[in-house]
Amino acid sequence: MTLGEKVKLKREELGLSQEELAEKMNYKSKTSIHKIEQDITDLPLSKVKELANILKTSSAYLMGWEDEKDKMINKIFNTEMIDSSVLTEEISQLPFLDSWNNESSMIPNEIQFFLTNDLDNLDNAKSPEDLKSFIQHLKIAKNSYLKYIKKIEEHRIPIKYKIVGDDRLEELKEIKYKYFDKGFTQKNTYFIKSVENKKIIYFLINPNKISINQLDEYVIEYRKKKYLKRLIKLKDKYAMMGINKNNEAEIINKKDFKVLGTVISKDSD
Secondary structure, eight states, X not given: OOHHHHHHHHHHHXXXXXXXXXXXXXXXXXXXXXXXXXXXXXXXXXXXXXXXXXXXXXXXXXXXXXXXXXXXXXXXXXXXXXXXXXXXXXHHTSTTGGGHHHHGGGSOHHHHHIIIIIHHHTTSOSSHHHHHHHHHHHHHHHHHHHHHHHHHHTTEEEEEEEEXXXXXXXXXXXXXXXXXXXXXXXTTOEEEEEEETTEEEEEEEETTOOOOOTTOEEEEEETTEEEEEEEEEETTEEEETTOSTTOOOEEEEGGGEEEEEEEEEEEEO
8 A cells, every 4th residue: 555545544544534634734725635645745754753643553654664663573572473563562561661650760761761762663763774773772671671670579578567556567468679788688588667757667577587686676476466576685584665555565474475587677768
């Protein structure tokens, strides 16, 4: 199909008359549209792009680059039978791509730029050379993004509890992405979330560290409930600080509680 035939096809699919399309293109009369559809006149690339937007299609389609675009995608991405729509969907479903507002600090600016702009530019390339360049950039950006996400995933730490009431812990299933020294990110570490004066504080817990040292904070199971508490050793017993609303200490025996982990770091938003 020629450019003119494609314009006519898309115009009719949208239910537009030549007069209506001429008005949207800021032409004085439908004669200009008639000449385009009859392939009597040559359009500058700027007008092709404008026309493609109005007809809800791509410059590549109108200019006859669509097949060439799909071939380029398959060659550059080393795939078979993939077209631009499949690639667009694949890129748009990458992890976190739909939540940049919340996770934008995690994504390097240049990766975000290539992913958003080159994806859009696939439909607005001014030449096959431009198209090839956009696809190449997009591949680099996608691969860099996936490597970055993999790196982030390695530092994914669950938020296992939140503090309620008298320092009692309530189950919470959330994830926090944070970089720590290797000494902090030991196996099975997790966060406890606390909100104090509208400020969120995270306590990083090491469940492998359960020996009791003076004045450390611990995750403790006591009377079938879990708490984040500070312990003070008193000979053969322990004082558990702030066990009630009056912030009083309670003297407890070692056999009455179980240490489930130790606070090794704090972090706040």
